[in-house]
Amino acid sequence: MTIEVTDRGTGIPAAERERVFQPFFTTKSKGTGIGLTIALNFAEAAGGTLQLVPRRGGGTQARLALPAVEGA
Numbered sequence: 636m637t638i639e640v641t642d643r644g645t646g647i648p649a650a651e652r653e654r655v656f657q658p659f660f661t662t663k664s665k666g667t668g669i670g671l672t673i674a675l676n677f678a679e680a681a682g683g684t685l686q687l688v689p690r691r692g693g694g695t696q697a698r699l700a701l702p703a704v705e706g707a
Contacts, residue, residue, distance in 0.1 A: 636701050643694040647687060655687060674699075 647655060654660045656675045661668030671685075678685040683701035690696045 636703065638699045638701075639696055640699075641690055641694060641696045643690070643692075646689055646693055646695050652687070656685075 651660075651662065656671050657668075658672045659668040671687075675685045678699055678701070681701055683699065685700075686698045688696050688698065
């Protein structure tokens with residue numbers, strides 16, 4: 636199963652894309668910078684992936700892919 640969430644904001648600058656999943660990295664004046672780290676850890680613990688990719692025309696698309704559960 637894949638869930639995709641898209642925004643139309645300014646996107647993530649190329650220089651920051653490698654860092655967004657690092658604990659405590661943030662570009663905001665408020666916040667802890669652990670949200671994406673926690674989300675990635677949950678995705679990987681479930682055998683899935685979490686990716687952030689630039690959206691054509693601006694913004695970012697988050698893709699959460701989780702493996703199918705047998706019998707579900």
